[in-house]
């Protein structure tokens with residue numbers, strides 16, 4: 001099927017970024033969140049990012065204005081009724097996501113595709129909350145969405161070939177490289193990334209090196225854009241812990257056990273950049 005109207009549920013950092021790249025690609029986009037102030041914050045994020053892309057000459061002012069013009073907002077899910085593709089980017093809670101998908105399933109057209117941007121909740125579990133598991137898929141964008149090249153596409157147990165093809169085409173139209181994988185814990189990105197981050201936290205916990213030295217060694221030695229502790233702060237330490245717990249529960253393998261220092265940071269509310277403090281302190 002050809003996708004023209006894209007819905008995004010959740011106007012946080014990820015949802016705003018997804019809405020932005022879809023609008024930049026020429027899709028008509030409807031961004032929905034529960035309250036007007038959440039939607040307004042999402043739009044402010046998009047406008048700031050578009051302005052930055054104009055400043056960097058990635059986009060012309062005309063392209064940015066046109067992208068913004070393709071973006072509308074709503075606080076009622078009914079606004080998504082005419083969408084061909086709806087991408088969910090709400091809180092990482094399986095019960096809340098399942099409830100949302102049951103509702104979306106009842107209001108979008110029969111051919112519409114439902115997608116989740118979850119970083120680790122099983123796609124098959126979310127798809128089972130709908131009557132369209134064949135038209136259900138994982139579309140895992142990376143943060144910051146406007147800059148990161150990848151979409152990790154996850155095929156649930158019943159995702160059809162036609163759904164995969166339509167979503168790959170839509171992702172490519174958004175200027176992304178799309179790579180797919182099957183639906184097993186942590187998919188590929190977080191199954192590989194989180195053990196590295198966790199090991200860096202263990203190194204800090206055991207006093208092997210300072211946070212600055214751990215990050216510098218990995219950044220300079222491996223040519224990573226950020227060290228693993230700075231990256232953990234950027235992702236959010238609560239998110240890192242939740243993903244590690246999904247890996248641990250899913251594989252029942254102790255190699256995925258979260259470092260106690262990570263658990264303690266989350267208990268203290270030191271969640272990284274978003275709370276002003278994690279492994280580092282932020283302005």
Ligand code: CAA
Pocket residue numbers: 048049050052053118119141142143144145146147148189190225226231235239
């Ligand atoms: N839109 C537009 N411009 C943006 C932006 C956005 N959303 N975010 C940052 N920029 C701009 C910055 O403002 C900056 O502009 P100036 O040069 O004018 O200051 C420019 O992009 C470059 O940024 P920085 O100079 O701060 O730093 P950088 O060159 O290192 O790039 C980065 C920033 C792209 C974030 C880079 O550090 C990077 O690639 N880091 C790793 C990110 C990563 O691994 N993301 C994946 C996380 S995992 C995930 O998302 C999935 C999950 O499930 C957990």
